[in-house]
Amino acid sequence: MVPSLMAQATDVDTSTANAEQLASIREVIAGGVSSSMRAQAIPVPLVVQRAEGDRIWDVAGRELIDLNMGYGPHLFGYAEPELCAALARQLTEGAMTGLPHRIDQVAGELIARLVPSIEQVRFANSGTEAITSVLRLARAATGRMKVLTFEGHYHGWSETILRAGKATFGEPGPHSTEPQHGALGMIPEALDHTLQISWNDLPALRAVFEAQGDQLAAVICEPVMANACVVPPAPGQLEEMRALCDRWGVWLIFDEVITGFRLGSGGAQERYGIMPDLTVISKVMGGGVPVAAFGGSRDKMAMLADHRAMHLGVYAGNHLSVRAAATNLAKIERSPEVYERLEQHADYLEQQLLAMFAEVNRLALVCRVGSLMSVSLLSRPADLSHGPRAAAQAMDFAAHRAWQIAAQERGVYFHPSPIETWFLSTEHSVEDLDHVVAVLRDALVSVPESR
Numbered sequence: 001m002v003p004s005l006m007a008q009a010t011d012v013d014t015s016t017a018n019a020e021q022l023a024s025i026r027e028v029i030a031g032g033v034s035s036s037m038r039a040q041a042i043p044v045p046l047v048v049q050r051a052e053g054d055r056i057w058d059v060a061g062r063e064l065i066d067l068n069m070g071y072g073p074h075l076f077g078y079a080e081p082e083l084c085a086a087l088a089r090q091l092t093e094g095a096m097t098g099l100p101h102r103i104d105q106v107a108g109e110l111i112a113r114l115v116p117s118i119e120q121v122r123f124a125n126s127g128t129e130a131i132t133s134v135l136r137l138a139r140a141a142t143g144r145m146k147v148l149t150f151e152g153h154y155h156g157w158s159e160t161i162l163r164a165g166k167a168t169f170g171e172p173g174p175h176s177t178e179p180q181h182g183a184l185g186m187i188p189e190a191l192d193h194t195l196q197i198s199w200n201d202l203p204a205l206r207a208v209f210e211a212q213g214d215q216l217a218a219v220i221c222e223p224v225m226a227n228a229c230v231v232p233p234a235p236g237q238l239e240e241m242r243a244l245c246d247r248w249g250v251w252l253i254f255d256e257v258i259t260g261f262r263l264g265s266g267g268a269q270e271r272y273g274i275m276p277d278l279t280v281i282s283k284v285m286g287g288g289v290p291v292a293a294f295g296g297s298r299d300k301m302a303m304l305a306d307h308r309a310m311h312l313g314v315y316a317g318n319h320l321s322v323r324a325a326a327t328n329l330a331k332i333e334r335s336p337e338v339y340e341r342l343e344q345h346a347d348y349l350e351q352q353l354l355a356m357f358a359e360v361n362r363l364a365l366v367c368r369v370g371s372l373m374s375v376s377l378l379s380r381p382a383d384l385s386h387g388p389r390a391a392a393q394a395m396d397f398a399a400h401r402a403w404q405i406a407a408q409e410r411g412v413y414f415h416p417s418p419i420e421t422w423f424l425s426t427e428h429s430v431e432d433l434d435h436v437v438a439v440l441r442d443a444l445v446s447v448p449e450s451r
Contacts, residue, residue, distance in 0.1 A: 015409075017060035018045040041068070043416050044405050051078035054427040056413065065432055065439075067414040069423040072258055073283040075338070075371075076331065077427030083287050086327040087320060096318035103319060107326040110333060111285075111293060114265045117254075117275045121295030122304060123317035123325075127257035127282040128156030130292040131220070133311045134278045135161065138218035138251040140309045141300070145193045148208055148219045148250075149179065152199060152387045154227035155220055155255050157183070159190045199225055199387040200234035205241065213248035220253040223268035223276075227258065228419045229374040229388040230367045238274040251277040251300070257292070258421070261285055263370040264339050265332050271370075284332075289324035338426050342371040345433060346424050349373070352437045360445055365391060371425075376418035377403060379450060388419050395419070398450040406443035412436050 022045040026032040033039050047059045054077055056066050069078075076083075090103075108121050124130040139145055147161070155161045162182035179196040195212070197204040199221075209216070219241055225231035245252040253276055259268040260281035269276060277300050282292035295301060303309035315321075332338070350368045353375060357364040363378040374384075382394035395418045404416035412435075414422055 014060040095320040110329040118295040144217040291321035
């Protein structure tokens, strides 16, 4: 099956079919997409017909190996048979009643067994919804209003947390860490209670607590930055965060929408041994079905348990989504060895990519934690030690996009932005990865460096 991918790259009808289909979609779907970020993902039109394993097929029948995997939820690949069967069965038993269901307990117990910091949970429909709820809960419980965030960490698009970030990293010139509104139409005062500092900047972290620790309700972070390049925490970063929160009575919130159940069955908190007060999980938990959850100890969830705090949503905890979570998490619990295999395959891909970049004499930045990886073409050397801001000034955005287009034409898809994450699944075999690297090499040598 793999060799056929190269043969399809010369089919001129594929681009026409995808462009015509996307134009038709735009007649009824504003901008052709239902999430603004997706518009950036298709500089050359690509409309999916179906997906299975680690592959997608476009409307022209072209087969591509996918390194984006729906932005990360498909740990076990697309159309995973066990999940498909469970969802089909649940549809015949009712997808949503608005009442408690036995599957709620099953999924909740699985989460509590797998995630070290969680004893109780609430389900939501998306990471944005769940994060909105944990921030409100932290403010309600502490009686404080301010929240500390980190530059480049994305926590959804709700009003008090959406900050300009990765969309502007490619722009030249100095940037403050003062949070800026992330979208037109936001209330002018929306970010008045939101603070922001650079990632992995321990002096800045300590300074904020010394100055405003008694006003902070929460610190929220991606324990491994994964929405704008993959940037692990520096040694001591999470430990210091935990200690400062304890000292000042501040709630530590881990946004594990991406890292949860991907960096291990217990997520980043298990990998690094740090217990947050509240955790948000989504993506891998649902395997592509829209579901999220947030939770913590019984003490931290008490205001929700006795209904003093508010968390709403007609479709929150619908039976179909919770069935998806229960099915995926049960598979994870009984198959812990998948993470070792993912680690091995991701390390193999990383080493093959580094060798390929050296062979063709192109500067690139590759950073990986587990099966999360960011790959960026550069115009000059750079590192990600403090996040993507400085590194972005060295990224060759134009060449990277041209590389992505050339790879897509040859049967491999990855996101065209050099700050977006690549995701591996258990369906990416070594044979697939060898083919990916060969395609990426062939595509790269066709792309000149930007000047």
